[in-house]
Amino acid sequence: MAFEGLTERLQNAIGKLRRKGKISESDVKEVMREIRLALLEADVNFSVVKEFVKTIRERAVGAEVLESLTPAQQIVKIVNEELVKVMGQEAVPLNKSPKIPTVIMMVGLQGAGKTTTASKLALKLKNEQHARPLMIAADVYRPAAIDQLKTLGTENGLPVFDMGTDVSPVKIVEEGLKVAAENKNDYVFIDTAGRLQIDEKLMQELADIQKLATPDEILLTVDSMTGQNATEVADGFNSQLDITGIVLTKLDGDTRGGAALSIRAVTGKPIKFVGQGEKMNDLDVFYPDRMASRILG
Ligand code: GDP
Secondary structure, eight states: OTTHHHHHHHHHHHHHHHTOSSOOHHHHHHHHHHHHHHHHHTTOOHHHHHHHHHHHHHHHTSHHHHTOSOHHHHHHHHHHHHHHHHTTSSOOOOOOOSSSOEEEEEEOOTTSSHHHHHHHHHHHHHHHHOOOEEEEEOOOSSHHHHHHHHHHHHHHTOOEEOOOSSSOHHHHHHHHHHHHHHHTOSEEEEEOOOOSSOOHHHHHHHHHHHHHHOOSEEEEEEEGGGTHHHHHHHHHHHHHHOOOEEEEEOGGGOSSOHHHHHHHHHHOOOEEEEEOSSSTTOEEEOOHHHHHHHHHO
16 A cells, blocks of 8 residues: 555654643653654655655644643544645646647656556546546657557557657658647647656657647656655756656555655645556546545544
C-alpha cells in the first residue's frame, strides 16, 4: 500500500497521546518532533516540513487542544486539515478550451510515465465524456516511444498521428494539429520527448512546441517514487515552461509519499491526476482530502 511507512509513523506519534487525558505543551512538542521526523523520513521537502510543523504546533498549543478531553483526536483533525491544505485543498479539473480542440501537452523525464498517462487520460475522456481525442507522437528520439503510443492507441481505439522519427517535433505537431482540425477532434494530446535529466535543448524544443500549439494544459508527469527528486524536477520544468498541472505516477509503488506532499507547495501547481498502476484504468483524479485520509490511515 502507498505511504505505509508514513502512515505507521504518524499513527505511532499521535497514538502516544491517546493514553493521556489532558496534555501539556511539552506533550505537543514531543508529538511535533515525531511528526517532523516522520515527514523528513518520507522525503518531504525540508521547507514544506518546517512550515507544516510550525502551523500545526501553533494550532495545537491553542486552547482547542490543550483544553480538550480528547487531545489525540484534535491533533488528528488538525494534521488532517493541514495535509489537505498542503496538497492543494480541492481537486482541480483539467483545463478546457472554449472551442475545440483542447490541447494537452505532456512533458516529463524519460520513464516518468508520459506516454502511458497520455493514453490513460485520453481513454478516460473517451469513456467518460465520449470525447474524440487525437494523440500526436512527437517523441522522435526514442523510436520505441512512437510504437508504444501506436500500440496503446490501437488497443484502446485511440487514433495516433505520427510522422516517424525523421521529422522535427515542431513540424509533427503542426501537421498533427491540422489533422485534428480536419477531423474535428475535441482533444489533442502531444506526447513530447523526455530525457534522463532536464537539459537546455529539451527545454528549447518544448518551448517551441508550446509556442506553436498554445496548449490549454501543460501536464507534467513525474514519478512519485523518486520523492524529493520529483519535486526538483517539477520545479525545473515549471520555471521554464509554466506548467498548468502535475500527474504523479507510480503512486502504487510509493511507500513514502514525499512527492505527493511537497510538489504542490514547492511549485504552486496543482496535482490533477495520480497514476496507480500500469493498467489503462489506473489513473484517478487527485483529491487532496482523500489522500490525506489515506496517509493518516
Ligand atoms: P515515458 O518515457 O515518460 O513516456 O514513460 P512510459 O509511459 O513509457 O512509462 C514508463 C514505465 O512506467 C512503463 O513501464 C509504464 O507501464 C510504467 N508506469 C507508468 N505509470 C505507472 C503507474 O502509475 N504505476 C506503475 N506501477 N507503473 C507505471
